[in-house]
Amino acid sequence: MLAQLREVTKRYVTTEGVRDLTLDIEDGQVLGVLGLNGSGKTTALKLLAGLLFPTKGEVTVLGGPPRKNRARLVFLGETDELHAWMTPYDGERFAAGLYEDFRPERYHELLDFLEVPRRKTKAMSRGERGRLRLAMALSREVKLYLLDEPLAGIDLLSRERILTSLVREWHTDATIVLSTHEVAEAEGLFERVVFLRDGGVALDARAEALREEGRSVVETFREVLS
Amino acid sequence: MRGFATLLWLEYRRSRIWAAALLGSLAFWFWGLNQVTMSNFGERAGIRVAIVGVAAAVGLVVLCFMIGRIRGETRRGQYQILLLTPPSGYLHILARVIFALGVGIVYYVILGGLMWWVAARAGIHPGTGSVLQLLFAGPFYGIGAIVLPFVSWTLLLMVFLSAFRLSGPSWIPGIVMVAGTPFLFRWISEGIFKLSYSLPAWSMFGGFTRLIEEAEIETEIMITTQGALVPQEPLWIMLALSVVMLVIAGRIWQEVEG
Numbered sequence: 244m245l246a247q248l249r250e251v252t253k254r255y256v257t258t259e260g261v262r263d264l265t266l267d268i269e270d271g272q273v274l275g276v277l278g279l280n281g282s283g284k285t286t287a288l289k290l291l292a293g294l295l296f297p298t299k300g301e302v303t304v305l306g307g308p309p310r311k312n313r314a315r316l317v318f319l320g321e322t323d324e325l326h327a328w329m330t331p332y333d334g335e336r337f338a339a340g341l342y343e344d345f346r347p348e349r350y351h352e353l354l355d356f357l358e359v360p361r362r363k364t365k366a367m368s369r370g371e372r373g374r375l376r377l378a379m380a381l382s383r384e385v386k387l388y389l390l391d392e393p394l395a396g397i398d399l400l401s402r403e404r405i406l407t408s409l410v411r412e413w414h415t416d417a418t419i420v421l422s423t424h425e426v427a428e429a430e431g432l433f434e435r436v437v438f439l440r441d442g443g444v445a446l447d448a449r450a451e452a453l454r455e456e457g458r459s460v461v462e463t464f465r466e467v468l469s
Numbered sequence: 470m471r472g473f474a475t476l477l478w479l480e481y482r483r484s485r486i487w488a489a490a491l492l493g494s495l496a497f498w499f500w501g502l503n504q505v506t507m508s509n510f511g512e513r514a515g516i517r518v519a520i521v522g523v524a525a526a527v528g529l530v531v532l533c534f535m536i537g538r539i540r541g542e543t544r545r546g547q548y549q550i551l552l553l554t555p556p557s558g559y560l561h562i563l564a565r566v567i568f569a570l571g572v573g574i575v576y577y578v579i580l581g582g583l584m585w586w587v588a589a590r591a592g593i594h595p596g597t598g599s600v601l602q603l604l605f606a607g608p609f610y611g612i613g614a615i616v617l618p619f620v621s622w623t624l625l626l627m628v629f630l631s632a633f634r635l636s637g638p639s640w641i642p643g644i645v646m647v648a649g650t651p652f653l654f655r656w657i658s659e660g661i662f663k664l665s666y667s668l669p670a671w672s673m674f675g676g677f678t679r680l681i682e683e684a685e686i687e688t689e690i691m692i693t694t695q696g697a698l699v700p701q702e703p704l705w706i707m708l709a710l711s712v713v714m715l716v717i718a719g720r721i722w723q724e725v726e727g
Binding site: 292343 | 479
């Protein structure tokens with residue numbers, strides 16, 4: 244098992260992000276964490292990344308506490324966190340200097356593949372910044388990628404290109420946990436889907452099993468969460 | 470220690486405009502010092518010392534602002550990314566402090582150099598030892614006893630406030646800590662003044678104090694013909710307090726949620 248959430252509750256001041264959430268994440272799978280706004284997707288991913296600590300329960304990632312193993316996973320949050328002065332070259336300097344698993348050749352390939360302009364992020368559109376962030380994240384060679392809304396703000400054609408790159412990544416032995424509202428576009432990518440509702444698991448299913456039953460992930464999303 | 474050079478580079482990229490503005494302000498202080506042209510030596514020296522004092526205080530404030538921008542980084546998500554990088558919280562804190570101290574050292578040493586240049590132009594020649602003390606010993610003492618503690622406190626304050634981001638009312642500890650800062654430093658300085666010093670005091674600026682005595686200018690500084698007597702204890706106490714504050718800030722960084 245690559246990562247586990249065991250009966251995890253995360254309480255904020257007045258709300259609960261997740262409640263008694265139990266989730267096992269296996270090696271080498273693309274897991275879609277899906278749900279409506281406020282269902283606990285971001286909280287679950289941040290707990291796995293070690294950005295949040297559980298109020299109750301236990302989180303294990305790569306055999307230990309997430310924060311301790313933070314160098315061995317990739318977390319791409321939904322916040323546009325790049326500095327305004329940063330260029331793609333600065334991004335390389337930053338990632339190469341901090342992460343042993345950063346692959347510069349792959350980074351340059353991804354910059355070209357994702358058509359990231361070579362200028363400061365303050366002169367980029369939101370979608371271009373998102374592509375740069377994705378290139379920085381996917382240029383690291385790790386076992387676990389936690390991607391929270393990586394396609395937000397990116398146009399349709401670019402989203403398709405990015406999903407293609409994700410599929411290419413999937414062919415390695417890495418695990419991708421992907422939270423997205425673009426369910427239809429990412430449908431073919433998922434190996435397993437977990438639908439969250441009110442901070443708990445509403446349905447945990449293999450995408451292939453759903454297809455065999457003649458149901459798409461999008462249809463199941465509507466059935467389970469509407 | 471992997472990544473420390475990158476953290477220093479990041480700090481440089483993030484703060485270079487602040488650093489450039491601070492170092493650029495030296496031209497303004499230089500201009501100001503040159504505007505003091507009255508004939509009375511005592512008045513002229515007093516005003517110039519006051520200008521340098523204001524410049525030193527401005528430098529302290531700018532350094533604190535430069536280093537204390539963690540709150541904005543927290544809101545923009547940049548802090549969260551740093552929390553997930555491999556270097557420990559202590560290294561992150563250390564990189565910020567070292568960069569701020571580096572800028573501070575350049576600023577205060579040049580400020581000392583300006584004073585020497587102005588003195589030399591006015592025909593005051595205190596001797597090589599005093600000039601070197603003006604350029605290095607004085608600024609380093611001030612940085613260790615005043616600048617570093619304030620910078621460390623600012624970092625601790627900002628990291629502490631960032632720890633309250635998720636729980637919402639960070640303005641409550643913010644007001645308490647900001648409002649409490651003058652009282653804290655007043656309490657510390659009063660405590661230091663009450664100490665009976667046992668270590669031998671350092672004698673600095675002998676050449677200048679000799680000239681002050683010769684000109685019969687009254688001053689509150691305890692001076693002898695050998696120079697102003699500067700006690701060691703405040704420096705060591707403030708350095709120790711700074712280290713404690715930085716360790717606490719690093720520890721909070723290790724544990725904080727993002």
